[in-house]
Amino acid sequence: MFCEDFQTLPTGGASTLKWGIDTEHGTLTVERGGRDGQKVLRVHTEGNGRAFLKVDDFTPPGNSFFGRVRLRVKEFPVAPDWAHYTLIEATGDGPEIVRPLGGQYVPEVDGGVALWGVGADGGPTGDWTNWRESAPSRAGVWQCLEWRMDATDNRISLWFDGVAKPDLTVSTHDHGGNDVDFVFPRFDTLKLGWQLYQGNPTPAAYDVWLDDIALSTQRVGCAT
Incomplete structure (x- = not known):
């Protein structure tokens, strides 16, 4: 449905019709x-x-x-406590903003650590990030991240470097302890990049490098 490896684009400020x-501030x-x-x-x-790359008119x-x-x-951020970041965000005609890849700096774990977590905002569930101690956010290394959005039960599943991370899975009735239903909107936009929501963070600036983006009706995998 969509792919981009940036090889045909000129270096410099990003610009394309795709x-x-x-x-x-990015x-x-x-x-x-x-x-x-x-x-x-x-x-x-x-x-x-x-700063996000935005895929519009996306109707899976x-x-x-x-x-x-x-x-x-x-x-990744080390201050303030509970600093929340998003790398992938899907939106549509409903109020729920779905974030299949993001995380938080959690001061209560190992003296403070950034952890991956699936999250959402808006709609009946409000703002939440279902971070897991088993999924630390790793800085300075290339990783292959895969995700699946399954509308049959509003389920999000993740793979890191080809290995499934079932502890990060969320769905309608299992999304971080919230007692109201989590429901996908009818998707029409997907964004990939970076956003941090708290002011005056440490560090004060962030850099993320993206490559080999693919959206598909079937799992693409990391070998392709």
């Missing part, structure tokens, strides 16, 4: 910083800014789809 840009730049010198998309933000059949992206994050 996808849009959503930024505030930039998107195509540069040679990937594996084996390949072109990648550098996402840079200042403070609690945002049955409101379900698989996604894959390779990414490297320079650093």
Whole structure:
């Protein structure tokens, strides 16, 4: 349904008819910083800014789809406590904003650690991030991240480097202790990049590199 590896784009400020840009206190730049010198998309933000590649007019059949992206994050927040970040966000005609990949800096675990977690905002469930101690956010390394959005029970599943992470799965009646139903909107937009929601974070700026984005009705995997 969508793919982008940035190899045909010129280096410099990102511009293409294939996808849009959503930024505030942030930039998107195509540069040679990937594996084996390949072109990648550098996402840079200042403070609690945002910078996203935006896939519009995205209407997956049955409101379900698989996604894959390779990414490297320079650093994750270490302040303030509970700093919340998003890398992938799906929206549509309903109030729920669905975040299949994001996380939080959790001061209560190991003296403070950034942990991956699926989350959402708006709608009946409000703002939540279902982080897990078993899924620390790793900085400075390339990872292959896959996710599945299954509308039959509003289920989100994740794989890291080809390995399933069932502890991060959320669904209608299992999404971080909330006692109201979690329901997908009818998706029409998907965004990939970075957003941090708290002001005056540490570090004060963030860099994320993205490559090999794919959205499909079937699982793509990391070998392709």
